[in-house]
Amino acid sequence: MIDDDRIEEAAYQIMCKAAIDIPDDYLQGIKGMIDLETGDLSAFVLKSMVDNWEAATEDRRPMCADTGLPRYYVKVGDKARLTEGFVALERALRAATARATHEVPLRPNRVHPLWRTEHNNNVGLNAPEVEWSFEPDVDWIDITTVHKGGLFGSDYRMLFPGDGINGIKRFFLDTLIAFGKRGLACQPAIVGVGVGGSKDTCMQLGKQAACLRVVGDPNPDPKIAELEAELKELGNNIGMGPMGFVGSSMVVDCHIEAGFTHTGGMPVSVHTFCLSSRRATARIHADGSIEYRTDPRWFTPYMRRETIGWEAPQPASSSFA
Amino acid sequence: MGSSTTGLKQFRLKLPATAEDIARLEPGMIVYLDGIVYTAREGAYKRVLEDGVALPDGLTELSNANFHCSPAAAPDTDGSYRVGGVTATASFRFSKWMPQWLERTGTKIVIGKGGMARDDYVNILVPHGAVYLTTVGYGTGALLGRGIRAVHAVHWLEELGIAQAMWMFKVENFGPFIVDSDLQGNSLFATHGDRVNQRLEALYEGLRPPALHRYGETDDRRKEVM
Incomplete structure (x- = not known):
């Protein structure tokens, strides 16, 4: 059984870690x-960023004062049991956000979109977002927080099968250049690309690809992995670096996630995380113990299944099998 | 003025900045600041320029450096403030208020993210003897946070909230910043942008436009999307 005070503690700690410690x-x-x-x-900028991350960790202060829009991704084990319910879990996540905003401190960015009113704690109408997924056969809960800026660097476009891979490349360049000029996208960054799904899924997959997969983690589909490598090279060949200065550093890594889509369409979204790539994850075990890490491990084989039911994949045969 | 190991020129600038010091700044130079810097963005601009609220007393004598920024800050129990990190926000959005603001405040140094639209340097900054410094990255929030020695004052906190309030920071060795523009209106962002642009045509070679266009991609409203 997992108590909601353990969830609140874990959520508070990852809020601090995400803001302060570079993964x-x-x-x-x-x-x-x-x-x-x-x-x-460009090289001066990158070196300054490394100095900045060291200063943040040493002083326990946020790497970037724009601590973005803090939000959560929760993966619930199929066998995990909560002492209270999911309403208490959501309350715990909101409470941790408000406390972290005051104590880290995080910038209280969240305001009402029309009246610009706020509670000064990053909590409000539909905020923080909580996205859910499930994992078979386990009894833990993983909570990840991502602090991503909310203004520049992402775009969506409905392409069609006839536009082909070249259409994706062109839109990828369009987005990186549009927001890369003057460094509005805070590049170099991990760039996520969502392909397929419905419009909202397309945005969601691309954002999760940027924020929830680590550098050096290719898509398990070898053909998609190849396209990821190609897009990364394309981005770094624009001739632009951080802040839009002449350089070669745009894409630290490129991650693509795909979803079955309408037979007539090929929606694509592109998302740049930022130069501080703020994410942190906590695993809360059934006994209440908490482990922290920086790899969200969000996209599991279960998440990427194509089948109706689910059977765990057989482990690859070993030499003594 | 010194030279760092990176080969880029460095300059330690005392605030309020004198006309002589400002004239010595060259695009691409690295700058660190000492003195008082104030933050102001859309909330403060609207308040003063549209709602007619008076500027805080003594602003113009204290500081002539306007930072487009919102700090990650929280009030302490003793009435002071803890400032964690400081990073700039994109300046181009404030263009419409800048001419009047520079006029009213005597601000000579604008600090922010991403610079201004190309025409703004010549049309807005140059006539007011002002230059633009850009934050690095963006952003080096922790390094800049270290450079803040104290909150000298904060104005309109209640009315505008932490992000939009006018913060006056006492700073020491506050940086790094990169000089974007000089008194002639030359801009580093513009020159680098031009160099990047030269390669773009070759980059797009063989990549056809998508089948479906977007309404509003051009100003020609008669155009269809296919």
């Missing part, structure tokens, strides 16, 4: 880019 996969990705960067200003 290691992203840090290593950026360090690799510095070595390849030939633009002097």
Whole structure:
């Protein structure tokens, strides 16, 4: 049984970690880019970012003052049981958001879209978002928070099968260049691409691809993985670096997620996470213990299933089988 | 003025900045600030320029550097404020208020994210003897947070909230910033943008436009989307 106070504690801690500590996969990705960067200003920017992440961790202060729109992704094990219910879980997530906003502190970005009124705690109408998924055969709950800016760097377009892979490439370039100029997208970043689904699923998949997969984690479909590598190279070949300066650092990694779509269409979305790629995950076990990590492990084989039912894939045969 | 290991020129600038110091700034130079910096964005601009509320007393004497920023800050129990991180917000959105604002406040240094639209340097900043500094990244929120020694004052916190209030920060070795524009209106973003643009045509070679266009992609309202 998992108590809601454990959920609140875990949610609060990941709010702090996401705001302050750069995920290691992203840090290593950026360090690799510095070595390849030939633009002097672009290289200066990347080195300054590394200095900034060190300062954030040392001082326990947010890496970026725009702590974005804090939100949650919850994966509930099929065998997990809550002492109270899901309403209590959602309350715990909201309480942790408000407390973290005051104590980290996070910037209280969330306002009513029309009246611009706010509660100064990042909680309000439809905020923070909570997205749900499930995992068979396990009794833990994973909670991930993502702090992503909300203004620039994402776009959606309805393409058609006739537009083909080249159509995706063109739209990918359009989005990176539109928001890459002057660095509005806060590149280099992990770029997520959603292909297919209905319009909202397309946006959701692309955003999750950007925010919930780590650098160096290719799509398990080898042909999609190939396209990911191709798009990454295309982005880094634009000739643009951080802040839109001349350079070669745009895409730290590119992740594509696909969903079955209407037979006549090929909707595509592109999302750039940011230079601080803020994410953190907590696993709450059935005994109430909590483990923290930076890899959300959101896209499991179960999430990517194509079948009606679910049977766990057989492990690959080992040498002594 | 010194030279760092990166080969980029560095400059430590005292605020309020003198005309002589501002004239020495060149696009691409790295700058650190000492003195008082104030934040103002749409909330403060509207309040003063549209609602007619008076500027805080002594603003023009204290600081001539307007930071387009909202801090991650929270009030402490003793009435002071904890400022965690500081990063800029995109400046182009504030263009319509800038001419009047520079006029009213005597601001000479605009600090933000992404610079201004190309014409704004010549039409707005240059006539007011003002230059633009850009934050790095964006953003180096923790490094900039370290440079803030104290909150000198905060105005309109209740009316505008933490993000839109006018914060006056006492800063020391506050940076890094990159000089975007000079007193002639040259802009680093513009020159780098031009260089990037030269390659774009080749990049798009062989990539046909999509079958379905978007209404409003051009100003020609008679155009269909197919």
